[in-house]
Amino acid sequence: MPHHEKVAVAGVIEHVFAHRFTLICNDQAYLADLGPKGAEAFALKEGVAVRLEGEQRPSEIKVARIARKGGSFVEVEHKKPHHGPKHRHPEGPADPRVAVAAVKKDGWTPTGEPARKPKHFEVLARRRGGEWTELHVDFSGVIYKEKHADPEKWGL
Structure with a gap:
């Protein structure tokens, strides 16, 4: 399983795409993902100053916590992908x-x-x-x- 670095970023929301958004911090844009449930718990709006914590993935930050500037953090849970009923994690040698x-x-x-x-x-x-x-x-x-x-x- 890949190791993802924990990051904390503060900035202004520039664009919102459903549960993903771009955040501008020190003239740099970051793509962040709240997930569908996170977007229900925290309303994303362009121009709002926020701070967030999460895991830096190759393409985006998976947000674990987010808050408006000066506000309290909202915890964001990302569910693991659901596989079919026959799917199991490997046990034993790979033959x-x-x-x-x-x-x-x-x-x-x-x-x-x-x-x-x-x-x-x-x-x-x-x-x-x-x-x-x-x-x-x-x-x-x-x-x-x-x-x-x-x-x-x-x-x-």
Whole structure:
């Protein structure tokens, strides 16, 4: 998991885009994200002076706390992404043979080598000569996601 630096910034809101906004501080613009729930708890308005604390991500600051200048902080909670009901975090060793066996057992015909990701394998497969599908298989051999295979990604 990447490490994100904690930052504290004070400035003026320049533009608002739903739950994201730009903040001008010392002639520098920062993109900040409150998230949908945070935007409900703290009304964003152009021209308002604020201070915030959060994690600096590559593209934006994920706001953890925000306050109007001189006001009290509002805590902002960012929920983790929800995956499908079959999704589990990996347990045990990452063995591509387990992923291929699970795909075959479920009636798919895989091609090529499984692509190793931090928490799963991606396998290109199809059923009975049908469309190519990208399967996400966790390390225990559970297929938890099926999606249309991107021709550029897979070289189709």
